[in-house]
Amino acid sequence: MTVLDSKIPEGPIGEKWENHKFSVKLVNPNNKRRFEIIVIGTGLAGASAAASLSELGYRVKVFTFHDSPRRAHSIAAQGGINAAKNYTNDGDSVHRLFYDTVKGGDYRSREANVHRLAEVSVNIIDQAAAQGVPFAREYGGLLDNRSFGGAQVSRTFYARGQTGQQLLLGAYQALAKQITAGSVELHTRTELLDVVLKDGRACGVVTRDLVSGEVRSHSSHAVVLATGGYGNVYYLSTNAMACNVTAAWRAHRKGAFFANACYTQIHPTCIPASDEFQSKLTLMSESLRNDGRIWVPEAFDEARPPDQIPESDRDYYLERKYPAFGNLVPRDVASRNSKTVVDQGKGVGPIKNGVYLDFGAVIERDGEEVVRSKYGNLFDMYERITGENPYKVPMRIYPATHYTMGGVWVDYNLMTTIPGCYAIGEANFSDHGANRLGASALMQGLADGYFVLPYTIGDDLAGRLGEAPVSTDDPVFVEAEAAVKSQVDRFLSIGGTRSVDWFHRELGKIVWDYIGMERTKEGLEKALSEIPALEEEFWKDLRLPGSAATLNSGLEKAGRVADFFELAKLMARDALDREESCGGHFRAEHQTEEGEAKRDDENFAHVAAWEWNGSGSVQTRHKEELTFENVALTQRSYK
Amino acid sequence: MSTELNLTLQIWRQDGPLDDGHFETYSAAGISEDMSFLEMLDIVNEGLIQDGKVPIEFDHDCREGICGTCSLMINGQAHGQEKATTTCQLHMRKFNDGETIVVEPFRARAFPVVRDLVVDRSAFDRIIEAGGYISVNTGAASDANLTPVPKEASDTSFDAAACIGCGACVAACPNSAAQLFTSAKLGHLNLIPQGQSQRFERTESMVETMESFFGSCTNHGECHEACPKEISLDFIAFMNRDYVKAKVKNRKLAGQT
Known part of the structure; x- marks a missing residue:
């Protein structure tokens, strides 16, 4: 039985989006103002959607838990944004970007969505440039491009190492314009704590003001979740401290299916943790692997500093195992190999938790100045954090969680399985399959917000003209508010002995060990027994000082960690049921003789979308079969 | 192993915009020099929670110097003494063992204090x-x-x-x-x-x-x-x-x- 209708339009792949735009229902410009839309989150997806929807005439309320819409974690993306502009005349096209994205996603994404993403990618660059986003330019004043993440064409637009920041500021400024125009109402330091349904449709949300503690209902004709990914379930990740799954998860608990929870991406070049109190990990651009050589000592008990270890006692393991690609193997392959050598006990650094990324050879060949001109900023950042000079001492790196491909299941209109509730950006599951390519996250967030949702949202709204939003005095809101307040009170009344951070850290260790870079049946089963035990302890032994009527960041975290516990169990179940390896999901039982991910296209070329069945029971797994009519399924090899 | 620091902290506590606010003194012992300033505050807060006290509120998010959320006047300097560095990227190796560090919110009439070190x-x-x-x-x-x-x-x-x-x-x-x-x-x-x-x-x-x-x-x-x-x-x-x-x-x- 399948209950999932992906609403993929008819026609050849290149015409689906055009056909769909013609067939979706439209809302008359004068009628748009009769509809209220709530947007949760002000990152690339949320800010661009809120701005674009209000430009069309819809009345928009936008919420962020930050103090300003400009703070969302989209801001931290360094590398760039892909677009099939073919400005470099090197043979790029919409079809090539589409093809690369489907292949890069290890054939676990929806072809129609990916093609649409590639089509609108070119509009994003035009829009951003018109907003004043200071992309890198050539001397002639035209936009510069580079090749990124192993792509064979130069299609990545960038703004120094701060592409995410500049694109987010563009979207934030577009939002500011609409706030000034009076068509967007902004709520800062306000967190979504429930999605409210009436007769099976989303009719609004319940929020908590993080400063005053006020719990309040907001009603609307549609709710848009643009709340990012769930990488912080690992505790240590490159995500910002406040990134969380709460909005997506609370929607899941109200009926939104959650898809492919086990698809998480690990980034190979992060700075290793210095001790167990480390709060987050810092990513360094992958471009470092273009010139750095990765190695560990041959000996398990190596005590010499790196410069005194002769070549003969070093193992350049990526160059040894993958002579063709060497240090430039894809993210997941590089990451897994780092884990293997560190697990063997060959790790380097004070707590033996990293591998060397050595620039000695390139400095000797090209000189320090050349290296400084390419990587100066990154080297400075590394030195600021570690206190070591990477021009003299090899860098130490280790993989860290960076992005989550899984998320809320959406159809082609980006609507979840709750009618009237949408998920956009990293919060949904749709475009990256089992693995995301570099410089594609910014592309997807902005595609959804600027160019997809504003068209598709009308399809559902058009039929609802004349319907007034549900009153916030309606019992559905009253009950939802009461449930939110009772959870807040419950956290404050447990009176145990451990802090929220302690539980989050312990949960993160389990998730990292068993649902991290490499998963096994045994490990996942262990996770499924350890997580509930820790969760039970959380609800019994949490200590949360302070009050609900003032700013209380511990209280905010408690709600998020409670949701991470439930998500972690789903991740384990999803990973356990997916008896294959694909992209970021590597099951040790399913690998080729070369140690590569071995897909099982016959049995697993589908999306696993999980339906909530209540707190005490396990979710039901639904399948959306994936069909590949335009890209042939092949096995990756990097030898 | 890295060096450990023992520090005294004078931290501004203020219940809300209308409260007068005051300094409180805390000690931070055994702080690794590899920690960031905010991780040091995390440790102090962990200690406060263990003692059943209300932790110190401070703004922070990305902890990689780009989101602009973190603030703090550290020894009278915005984001501390290190040039071109946000508080979240300031590391404890820039401080000396035995030092007293004064931590205040960003002060300006247009930035009212929300709570403790958090301002609007x-x-x-x-x-x-x-x-x-x-x-x-x-x-x-x-x-x-x-x-x-x-x-x-x-x-x-x-x-x-x-x-x-x-x-x-x-x-x-x-x-x-x-x-x-x-x-x-x-x-x-x-x-x-x-x-x-x-x-x-x-x-x-x-x-x-x-x-x-x-x-x-x-x-x-x-x-x-x-x-x-x-x-x-x-x-x-x-x-x-x-x-x-x-x-x-x-x-x-x-x-x-």
Whole structure:
């Protein structure tokens, strides 16, 4: 039985989006103002959607838990944004970007969505440039491009190492314009704590003001979740401290299916943790692997500093195992190999938790100045954090969680399985399959917000003209508010002995060990027994000082960690049921003789979308079969 | 293993905007020099929770120096003593064993304290809303390469656009002026072709909104010294020049007063 209708339009792949735009229902410009839309989150997806929807005439309320819409974690993306502009005349096209994205996603994404993403990618660059986003330019004043993440064409637009920041500021400024125009109402330091349904449709949300503690209902004709990914379930990740799954998860608990929870991406070049109190990990651009050589000592008990270890006692393991690609193997392959050598006990650094990324050879060949001109900023950042000079001492790196491909299941209109509730950006599951390519996250967030949702949202709204939003005095809101307040009170009344951070850290260790870079049946089963035990302890032994009527960041975290516990169990179940390896999901039982991910296209070329069945029971797994009519399924090899 | 530090902290505690606030003294023992300043505060908070006390509230998020959420006056300096560094990227190896560190919120009338070390910087959003954008609706843009931008203009515009909106400039200024922040956004948009049509309207509106919240600039230059992104004072000069021009050019106002 399948209950999932992906609403993929008819026609050849290149015409689906055009056909769909013609067939979706439209809302008359004068009628748009009769509809209220709530947007949760002000990152690339949320800010661009809120701005674009209000430009069309819809009345928009936008919420962020930050103090300003400009703070969302989209801001931290360094590398760039892909677009099939073919400005470099090197043979790029919409079809090539589409093809690369489907292949890069290890054939676990929806072809129609990916093609649409590639089509609108070119509009994003035009829009951003018109907003004043200071992309890198050539001397002639035209936009510069580079090749990124192993792509064979130069299609990545960038703004120094701060592409995410500049694109987010563009979207934030577009939002500011609409706030000034009076068509967007902004709520800062306000967190979504429930999605409210009436007769099976989303009719609004319940929020908590993080400063005053006020719990309040907001009603609307549609709710848009643009709340990012769930990488912080690992505790240590490159995500910002406040990134969380709460909005997506609370929607899941109200009926939104959650898809492919086990698809998480690990980034190979992060700075290793210095001790167990480390709060987050810092990513360094992958471009470092273009010139750095990765190695560990041959000996398990190596005590010499790196410069005194002769070549003969070093193992350049990526160059040894993958002579063709060497240090430039894809993210997941590089990451897994780092884990293997560190697990063997060959790790380097004070707590033996990293591998060397050595620039000695390139400095000797090209000189320090050349290296400084390419990587100066990154080297400075590394030195600021570690206190070591990477021009003299090899860098130490280790993989860290960076992005989550899984998320809320959406159809082609980006609507979840709750009618009237949408998920956009990293919060949904749709475009990256089992693995995301570099410089594609910014592309997807902005595609959804600027160019997809504003068209598709009308399809559902058009039929609802004349319907007034549900009153916030309606019992559905009253009950939802009461449930939110009772959870807040419950956290404050447990009176145990451990802090929220302690539980989050312990949960993160389990998730990292068993649902991290490499998963096994045994490990996942262990996770499924350890997580509930820790969760039970959380609800019994949490200590949360302070009050609900003032700013209380511990209280905010408690709600998020409670949701991470439930998500972690789903991740384990999803990973356990997916008896294959694909992209970021590597099951040790399913690998080729070369140690590569071995897909099982016959049995697993589908999306696993999980339906909530209540707190005490396990979710039901639904399948959306994936069909590949335009890209042939092949096995990756990097030898 | 890395060196450990034993520190005394004097930290500002304040229940809310209307509370008077006061310093409290805490000790932080066994702090690894590899920790960031905020991780050190995490440890202090963990200790407070263990003692059943209310932890210290401070703003932070990305912890990689780009989101602009973290703040703090550390020993009287916005984001601490290290140049071009946000508080989240300041590491404990920059401090000495046995040192006393004074930690306060960013102080300015336009930045009321929310709680403890957290302040409300929403006046910055009001300045952006006054014109810190280019009015181009989604879908209306022409091909990006139809408008070449001279590389020098683009690079200078970027230097201004690097502002993270943290508020250190205001906190460091003896007048609590927001000239560096405002001029950074004006420099970003006014230097490129796309920003020209609204240039003078934008300048007048943003400057006057800024002045309704913040103090006046008297050229101390403390803002630039404190700025984690080293935004240049030159942008303030650009802004002042454009403001004078705007007063002449914005003819809708001429002869009306």
